[in-house]
Amino acid sequence: AQSVTQPDIHITVSEGASLELRCNYSYGATPYLFWYVQSPGQGLQLLLKYFSGDTLVQGIKGFEAEFKRSQSSFNLRKPSVHWSDAAEYFCAVAANSGGYQKVTFGIGTKLQVIP
Amino acid sequence: DGGITQSPKYLFRKEGQNVTLSCEQNLNHDAMYWYRQDPGQGLRLIYYSQIVNDFQKGDIAEGYSVSREKKESFPLTVTSAQKNPTAFYLCASSQEGNYGYTFGSGTRLTVV
DSSP, rough: OOOEEHHHHHHHHTTTEEEEEEEEEEOOOOEEEEEEEEESSEEEEEEEEESOOOOOEEEEGEEEEEGGGTTEEEEEESSSSSSGGGGEEEEEEEEEETTTTEEEEEOOEEEEOOO | OOEEEEOOOEOOOOOOEEEEEEEEEOOOOOOEEEEEEEEESOEEEEEEETTTTTTEEOOTOOOOOEOOBTTOOEEEETTOOOOOOOEEEEEEEEOOOOOOEEEEOOEEEEEE
16 A cells, blocks of 8 residues: 655745755555645645656646655755745655555645745 | 536534535546545545446545535535544545546535
């Protein structure tokens, strides 16, 4: 069974600083990996996804993520954080399970941006 | 614009009552899902449906029921058997072969 670990529950960064949110996954085969963002009281929005190919994936809102098979990681990065990036971020892994695309989410990392 | 509409946004229920949460999508997606979100626990799958008139239990289906009579609609009923129903409920959909989900904006259910 697949699993996702987001080791940081809460992160605080200054506006303009760089950001890296960590995600480690466990899955036997090549995983499908995702990052979602959730603003308070809202649904989740897909930031980016990795299926195969180039291990550096570009997403919306200036985010990128790098798939590292050797480290079972899929960390999310942004070179310069804006106050509007304050939200909760979820890493997810998907895999086929009896013909169904089972998606497992991490518990989320809450990002606070300070002036 | 295509998307998923969840209603109502806020819902209050008395103990012992059943309540139904609405989820409608106009994305022509085959698969639909219901998740429950609690602080510090991420998202947990309640039910999912891959085609009309078929649905499967997720990880925490007890106390919930669903139907999928139309491709566009996947309502969730929270029954009186659900012991701790106060939570944020999210509906999602996806197209076959595309693992990325589109989410609705959620329904916050509070038992009073």
